[in-house]
Amino acid sequence: MLAIEGLHAGYGETQVLRGVDLAVNDGEIVAVLGSNGVGKSTLNRTISGIVRARTGTIRFDGGRIERETPRSIVARGLIHVPEGRRIFPNLTVRENLDLGSYARAGRRRAQNRERVFAIFPRLRERHTQIAGTLSGGEQQMLAIGRGLMAEPRLIILDEPSLGLSPLLVEELFALIRRIHAEGVSIMLVEQNVMQSLEVANRAYILAEGQFVMSGAASDIASDPELKRAYLGL
Incomplete structure (x- = not known):
């Protein structure tokens, strides 16, 4: 590959x-x-x-x-989840995830969001929360979930x-x-x-x-x- x-x-x-x-x-x-x-x-x-x-x-x-x-x-x-998470701290969890499908897989955004929520249930619980207020571990989940939104x-x-x-x-x-x-x-x-x-x-x-x-x-x-x-x- x-x-x-x-x-x-x-x-x-x-x-x-x-x-x-x-x-x-x-x-x-x-x-x-x-x-x-x-x-x-x-x-x-x-x-x-x-x-x-x-x-x-x-x-x-x-x-x-x-x-x-x-x-x-x-x-x-080919999707790169960078060191340091690089989330958008002033946007919600859901908005961060949706941005992951901006350049790829946009038509399946809702379907892929549900897939991410199934892997990271805490992101579903916090989908309306401002990303910058998440814990470090939750921010890392969000960064990986955002990468998965592009169907890598x-x-x-x-x-x-x-x-x-x-x-x-x-x-x-x-x-x-x-x-x-x-x-x-x-x-x-x-x-x-x-x-x-x-x-x-x-x-x-x-x-x-x-x-x-x-x-x-x-x-x-x-x-x-x-x-x-x-x-x-």
Whole structure:
């Protein structure tokens, strides 16, 4: 579904990604793991068209997208839920959700809203509430729900557990499993290593703009090199 080869990207004179190769197959959860500052968000932003690739190719569903606009990439069904939630705090929960279908799946807005409410019952309870007054966990549910409103074929979740309590992190990963069970392919970009490896089919470890490990999530979880590759020890 997603195939990246030889990807280089960065900002100004700064090179962040240094020849990245990555694949996400239809029906998979693929985890991209790494500590702060290694290039995870740059990877997400480049796939989404926000940052322009310098060299390399990005193919989604067989078509090259590295020169497409973010809007056209969304229209293909590749949806990015960014780090930090980025909800509209002065709009209601329902209004935030409806904006998720602005560029894609607008004709099925009501149907998709009900689907989101089935996955996140608390959003149904709070559908008229101003989004900025939600708890951190509820705002993360809203951000993911807004992404689901566009009927993603592949959804990129960028640091969804960031800032959540351990109890809410457990709930979040259970919800990720549920979304996947409904047929959505997921690229999970996280610092939370072990819980990400528990839900993922395959995983990549990113360090200094390059993947230093990749393979089946179960193999990486049991690999003694994981600590060195991830923590630099």
